[in-house]
Amino acid sequence: MSEREAGGSLARLLLGRFTGLVATLFAVTAVVFLVMQVLPGDPAAVMLGTSAQPDTLAALRAELGLDRPAVMRYGAWLAGLVTGDLGTSTTYGVPVAGLMADRLAVTLPLAGLAILLSLAVSLPLAVAAAGRRGSLVDAGVSLFAQAGVALPNFWIGLLLILFFATVWPILPSGGFPGWDAGLLPAASALVLPAIALALPQAAILTRVARSALLDTLQEDFIRSARAKGISRRRALWRHALPNALIPVVTILGLQLSFLVAGAILVENVFALPGMGQLAYQALMQRDFAVLQNVVLFFAAIVIVVNFLVDLSYLAFDPRVRA
Amino acid sequence: MSALAGALAFVVIGVSGPAAAQPRDDIVLGMAIEPAGLDPTIAAPVAIGQVVWQNVFEGLTRIDRDGAVQPQLAESWTISEDGRVYTFTLRQGVSFHDGAAFDSASAKFSLDRARGEASTNPQKQFFAAIDGVEAPDPSTLVVTLSRPAGNLLYWLGWPAAVMVDEGSAETNRSQPVGTGPFRFSEWRQGDRLTLTRFDGYWGDSPALSQATFRFISDAQAQVSALQSGQVDAFPEFGAPELYASFEVREEFETVVGHTELKVVAGMNGRKPPFDDVRVRRALMMAVDRQMIVDGAQSGYGEPIGSHYTPNDPGFVDLTGEIAYDPEGARALLAEAGYPDGFTATIKVPQMNYARRSSEVLQAMLAEIGVTLQIVPTEFPAAWVDQVLQRHDFDMTIVAHAEPLDIAIYAREDYYFGYDNPAFVETIRKAEETTDDEARFALYGKAQRMLAKDVPALYLFVMPKLGIWNEKLEGLWENEPIPSNDLTDVSWRE
Numbered sequence: 060m061s062e063r064e065a066g067g068s069l070a071r072l073l074l075g076r077f078t079g080l081v082a083t084l085f086a087v088t089a090v091v092f093l094v095m096q097v098l099p100g101d102p103a104a105v106m107l108g109t110s111a112q113p114d115t116l117a118a119l120r121a122e123l124g125l126d127r128p129a130v131m132r133y134g135a136w137l138a139g140l141v142t143g144d145l146g147t148s149t150t151y152g153v154p155v156a157g158l159m160a161d162r163l164a165v166t167l168p169l170a171g172l173a174i175l176l177s178l179a180v181s182l183p184l185a186v187a188a189a190g191r192r193g194s195l196v197d198a199g200v201s202l203f204a205q206a207g208v209a210l211p212n213f214w215i216g217l218l219l220i221l222f223f224a225t226v227w228p229i230l231p232s233g234g235f236p237g238w239d240a241g242l243l244p245a246a247s248a249l250v251l252p253a254i255a256l257a258l259p260q261a262a263i264l265t266r267v268a269r270s271a272l273l274d275t276l277q278e279d280f281i282r283s284a285r286a287k288g289i290s291r292r293r294a295l296w297r298h299a300l301p302n303a304l305i306p307v308v309t310i311l312g313l314q315l316s317f318l319v320a321g322a323i324l325v326e327n328v329f330a331l332p333g334m335g336q337l338a339y340q341a342l343m344q345r346d347f348a349v350l351q352n353v354v355l356f357f358a359a360i361v362i363v364v365n366f367l368v369d370l371s372y373l374a375f376d377p378r379v380r381a
Numbered sequence: 382m383s384a385l386a387g388a389l390a391f392v393v394i395g396v397s398g399p400a401a402a403q404p405r406d407d408i409v410l411g412m413a414i415e416p417a418g419l420d421p422t423i424a425a426p427v428a429i430g431q432v433v434w435q436n437v438f439e440g441l442t443r444i445d446r447d448g449a450v451q452p453q454l455a456e457s458w459t460i461s462e463d464g465r466v467y468t469f470t471l472r473q474g475v476s477f478h479d480g481a482a483f484d485s486a487s488a489k490f491s492l493d494r495a496r497g498e499a500s501t502n503p504q505k506q507f508f509a510a511i512d513g514v515e516a517p518d519p520s521t522l523v524v525t526l527s528r529p530a531g532n533l534l535y536w537l538g539w540p541a542a543v544m545v546d547e548g549s550a551e552t553n554r555s556q557p558v559g560t561g562p563f564r565f566s567e568w569r570q571g572d573r574l575t576l577t578r579f580d581g582y583w584g585d586s587p588a589l590s591q592a593t594f595r596f597i598s599d600a601q602a603q604v605s606a607l608q609s610g611q612v613d614a615f616p617e618f619g620a621p622e623l624y625a626s627f628e629v630r631e632e633f634e635t636v637v638g639h640t641e642l643k644v645v646a647g648m649n650g651r652k653p654p655f656d657d658v659r660v661r662r663a664l665m666m667a668v669d670r671q672m673i674v675d676g677a678q679s680g681y682g683e684p685i686g687s688h689y690t691p692n693d694p695g696f697v698d699l700t701g702e703i704a705y706d707p708e709g710a711r712a713l714l715a716e717a718g719y720p721d722g723f724t725a726t727i728k729v730p731q732m733n734y735a736r737r738s739s740e741v742l743q744a745m746l747a748e749i750g751v752t753l754q755i756v757p758t759e760f761p762a763a764w765v766d767q768v769l770q771r772h773d774f775d776m777t778i779v780a781h782a783e784p785l786d787i788a789i790y791a792r793e794d795y796y797f798g799y800d801n802p803a804f805v806e807t808i809r810k811a812e813e814t815t816d817d818e819a820r821f822a823l824y825g826k827a828q829r830m831l832a833k834d835v836p837a838l839y840l841f842v843m844p845k846l847g848i849w850n851e852k853l854e855g856l857w858e859n860e861p862i863p864s865n866d867l868t869d870v871s872w873r874e
Contacts, residue, residue, distance in 0.1 A: 100762025106417065107503050108425030108761065109769060110783060113794075119423075119501040150417035150424075151570055152554030158570055217601055224605035233602045234595065234611055235572060330597040330606070332571030340571065344417055345762045 069373075080366050087358045088140070088351075092133050095347050101125070102149045102345040123149050136351060146348040148341075155352050158337065165235055166326075166333035169249050169256070170318055174311065176257035177264055182300070182307075184261075185268035190295055192273065200265060207262020213324035216255035220328065223251060233330045252329040256321055260314050267310045271303035278302075305372065312368035319357050404872040407591040408853070410865060411603060411612040413619040415571065415596035420553040421540035422495060425503035427782045427863035430540030432594055435866040436576055437478075438543035438559035441469060441488065441522075442534050448692050448784070448861030450534045454483065454544055454560065455522070464529030464815040469522040475583045478564040481546045485516035491544045492524070504541035504783075507532075510812075529813040531820045535785070539862065562587045562868050572596065576867075588855075588871035607633070607848060614849030616856055616865050620733070621679040627848045634851045637681055638859040639692045642780040642843035644682075644738060646727070649774055650836055651798035654725075659717035661835040665703040666710035667749045668742065674841050677737035681844040687828040688787050690842040692861045695821030699832040699839075710749045722750025725775040728768055730760030735778050738840060742778070769796050780843055784862050787827055788812070790836060799836035 103119040104111055120126045139146055145155035188200035224232040230251055236244045275281065276299055284294050323335035334353060341349035416428040421438065435443065441455040452458075455469040475483040494500060496508035510530040515523045526533070536542055549558035557565045562584065563576035574594045578587060595612055597603050600620035606612040607627070617640070618624055628635045648655040648664070655661060670684035683691065686699030714722060729739040736757075743753040753776070758764050760779070767773045774796075781789070790799045791808040804827060811823035832839070845860045855869035 098762075099766045100759075101766065104765045104770065105761045106424040106426070107501070109765070109779070109781065110425065110503060110506075110786065110789065111765070111769070112506060115501050115503065115505050118499050122499070122501060152418050152420075153570070161569065162571065220601060220605050224609055228609065231611075232605045232609060233597070234606065237569065237572075327599050328602060330572075330595075330599065330602045332569065336571055340415070343759075343762070 073370075076366060076369060080362060083362050084355075084359055087362070088137060088355060089133075091351050091354045091358070092129075092136065095351055096129055098345070100345045102347060105345050106150065140355075145352045148346055148349045150341075150344045150346045150349075155349050158349065159334070159352065159356065162332060162334040162337045164238060165249075165331055166322060166335065168246070169253055169322065169326075169331070169333060170315075172249055172253035173256035173260065173318060176253055177261035178311075180257070180261040181264035181268055184265045185272055185303075186295055186300065188265070188269045189272035189276065189299075190291065200269065204262045204266045204269075207258050207265075210259065211324075212255045212259050212321045213328050215258050216252065216325050216328040219251045219255055233328075235331050248331075252325050252331055255325050255328075256318060259321070260318065263314065264307060264310060268303055268307050271306045272299050275299040275302045308368055308371050312364045315361060315364050319360065404852075404874050406589055406872065407593070408589055408867070408870060408872075409593045409595055409611065409613050410867075411595050411597050411606055411615040412865075413596075413598050413603070413617065416574075418554040419557040419565070419568070419574075420545075421503075421543060422491075422545060423501045423503075423554065425541075430863045431865050432574060433557055433559070433561075433565075434540040434543065434862070434864045435561060435868060436563045436592070437557050437561045437565055438540070438545070439561050440538050440543045441471075442538040444535065444538040444784075444862045446857045446859065446861065446866070448694060448859075450538055453538070454488070455537075458534070460815060464531075464813070465526045467524040467526070467533065469524070471520045471522055472583060473520055475560050476581055477546045477549065477560055478558045478579055478581075479546070479549055480581075481548055481558075483544060483546070483560050484519040485522045486519070487546050488522045488544055489514045489516045490547045490550075491542075494545070494550065495542065502541055504536070504539060507536040507539070507542065529815055531812055531814045531816075532785070539784075540864070563589075563592060566591075585868075587868050589867055592867050594865075614847070614853055614856060616845065616847050616849070617860075618846040618848050621681045621844070621846060624679065624681065624846050624848070632851055634847075634849050634853065636845075636847040636858050638845035638847060638857070639683070639690055640782075640843045640845045640860045641690055641692060641784040641862065642782050643685060643688055643690060644734060644778065644780045644840045644843060645688065646739075646742060646776055646778045646838035646840060647768075647797050648776050648835075648837060649772060649796075649798055650800065651772060652775075654717070654719060654723055655775070656798075657717050658834055659713050660719065661838075662703060662833075663710045663713040663717065663749065664746060664751065665835045665838050666706045666713065667745055667751070668838055668840070669705040669745060670700060670840055672745070673738050673741045676741040677734060678841070678844070681846060682841040683844070684841050685839045687832040687839055688781070688790065688837070689824070689828050690784075692859055693785055694817070695824040695828075697825045697828050699828060702829070702832040703835065707745075707748050714749060714751075719750075722752065724752040724754065726754045726756045727776040727778060728756050728758040728764065728774045729778055730758060730764055732760065732780075734780065734843065735760075739778050742838075742840075772796055772798065778840075782863060787824065787831070790827075790831060797836040799834070801830065801834060804830050804834075 103116055103123055103125060107115055148155055148158060184200045188197040191197055220232045223230050231248045232251060235248050238245045281294055281298055284298050322333060323339050326333040326336040338353045341353060414428040416432050417426050418424050419429060419433050421429045439453050443451050443453040445451050454472050456472050458467055458469045460467055471485055477483060492514045495502040496511055510526045510528055511524055512527040513525045545553055562579055562582045564579040566575040566577045568574045576592045578590045597606055600623060603615055603619055604623055607615060627633045648661055650656055674680060674682040684700045686702050689696050727739055729735050739755055746753050768777050788808050789795050791805045807823055807827045811820050814820040849856055852873045854871055854873055857866055
């Protein structure tokens with residue numbers, strides 16, 4: 060295959076994947092909307108509470124546009140998505156786009172910090188464990204991984220709060236001052252929740268990376284490299300680790316949905332105004348305008364990340380391109 | 382009085398000189414539930430009133446911390462002989478936060494909007510008796526009724542009856558504009574809401590210049606927010622089991638007050654076995670109310686015998702009407718044709734008080750052979766749909782938050798399915814009686830009917846577990862109406 064043909068097939072591959080991505084997102088909107096329709100509960104009834112009367116209920120349903128046929132409401136949502144108008148929250152009475160933007164300013168840095176933390180913990184641990192297989196270090200790392208997988212992140216969060224709120228109060232144990240309060244106060248408010256989110260993930264990544272490293276260490280090219288006189292340490296970090304990254308990245312991508320799900324509980328425990336908390340509230344209030352966009356957003360993240368993981372295979376492993 | 386206190390404080394500070402520590406004039410107040418919108422005239426959740434009522438919005442009348450009706454934007458009023466014409470004299474020189482003047486035209490607009498065809502006011506039924514509203518001059522408002530309404534002045538003091546301006550009514554949900562001592566400043570949804578002192582306020586200026594409401598639902602997070610000083614007060618702390626740990630700490634004031642939340646286990650009187658009053662009475666006899674309070678609420682809460690709280694005017698203690706008597710309960714059940722008891726489901730919302738109370742209830746009813754199957758039911762959405770609207774339930778348990786809402790048992794379509802024409806008649810008479818004493822006597826009669834007929838098992842009134850910095854003064858001990866009235870709150874030196 061010539062260079063040019065390879066380039067053309069790569070473009071076709073990318074285009075195919077991208078079309079798939081858009082089609083999946085479209086299917087997700089339909090599923091999300093359908094689920095909202097069958098969910099028991101009516102936003103108007105929720106707003107009017109236990110003393111709702113039929114006439115006020117009807118008036119509120121009309122005001123919120125809930126009396127329009129479902130097909131029309133679905134069409135309006137899609138049209139809005141295309142033009143960037145996500146609608147108005149039925150409970151808060153403010154535009155959904157603004158609400159989501161405020162929440163993303165918390166959740167995205169939180170998730171990013173959690174991913175960085177989990178990589179920073181798991182990769183060195185995995186290298187240390189794989190480098191001395193069967194040693195005490197290896198056993199210790201295994202124990203950490205076991206515990207990390209077993210402990211739910213909101214519980215880790217509670218432990219962190221108890222410790223940092225009472226014993227050693229150097230970090231804020233809840234709440235979010237907002238980014239306009241300054242980088243340091245805002246970022247330090249995210250540290251403990253990020254640790255709570257990162258620990259279970261780091262445990263899983265450690266396991267995966269360790270076994271991937273051990274597999275790679277058996278490969279011929281490592282043996283050749285070692286035969287050429289490269290130190291064991293260098294062989295691990297420079298040669299084995301990049302090859303072990305493919306399963307790590309795959310797991311990281313898969314983990315992202317868990318990160319998002321875990322964020323709901325962790326944001327609640329730490330009183331953080333993030334997307335997870337918004338989703339939970341919107342569900343409780345049956346604020347469909349918010350809920351459908353938030354769920355679509357979560358789905359889009361998972362789909363886009365999977366797409367990026369696919370692309371990263373192309374980067375890490377030339378064989379996939381062939 | 383508070384003007385005098387303010388003057389004294391000024392003198393004291395003036396004498397002691399600038400070196401003296403200035404008391405704080407801001408407060409951070411914690412709430413478990415974030416309001417859904419900020420307009421109490423279009424949505425029911427109590428959290429709305431807990432933020433804006435009295436602070437941002439005011440009514441023609443107000444309800445004070447003892448539950449009594451006081452004048453507010455209406456300075457005074459006269460009631461015609463037949464109780465059908467109310468003539469209000471409105472306060473002069475009152476303006477909304479956006480500069481619009483408050484006068485009889487805005488009052489007429491507010492009442493007409495609340496009772497109008499397109500109204501989504503959660504308490505629209507309060508205004509049903511109003512036949513017409515007139516504004517003959519800027520300071521006079523004449524309200525004509527189609528029938529006497531003895532509670533009208535009380536209802537006009539509710540969050541749902543606050544005065545709004547035509548120019549800002551549409552945006553009050555996210556940008557509330559009222560006549561109160563605080564103006565809305567900022568709302569970071571999901572996190573906090575800030576109010577600042579309104580300089581153009583007609584009444585005494587509040588001591589606080591700024592109030593921030595923070596929304597923290599998790600009980601452990603509430604504890605750490607209080608301990609770390611991020612929050613100065615939790616007027617309604619969410620976890621009774623953690624409350625005692627604050628009672629022993631000197632830096633906090635803990636005050637156990639009443640709310641208006643009546644926790645009742647409603648039964649579906651439309652179907653057997655609950656359509657038999659003997660069965661309902663037997664279940665009530667099987668319940669040791671104090672044990673529910675102890676088991677589910679760590680001892681905080683007060684048993685009730687009817688749909689009324691000790692806060693309410695005309696309260697009658699009826700906990701003795703059907704006392705705890707499991708033997709008698711078994712006998713009565715047998716008499717009703719259930720010698721071996723029966724099995725029923727109970728739809729239970731996810732809130733802690735409901736879940737725990739239903740578990741204790743389950744154990745107590747098991748003693749008389751009644752097997753309760755607990756069915757978790759998401760509140761409010763699923764509960765409103767299944768129980769309130771479709772009456773698809775055997776038993777349920779929920780706290781009714783509205784003050785003086787005993788009239789719900791007179792509603793034909795309400796979920797209990799309580800069908801008692803004598804009760805409906807009593808409530809109608811009570812609502813049409815303008816003489817307080819006669820009215821409260823009628824409400825007493827209504828309470829007794831409920832205590833006897835038990836359309837719901839009357840369990841307890843929720844406590845208001847207040848925790849605040851011991852230097853804070855002026856927060857309400859009880860909650861005769863859902864509110865966090867900050868007008869009298871100040872810091873002690």
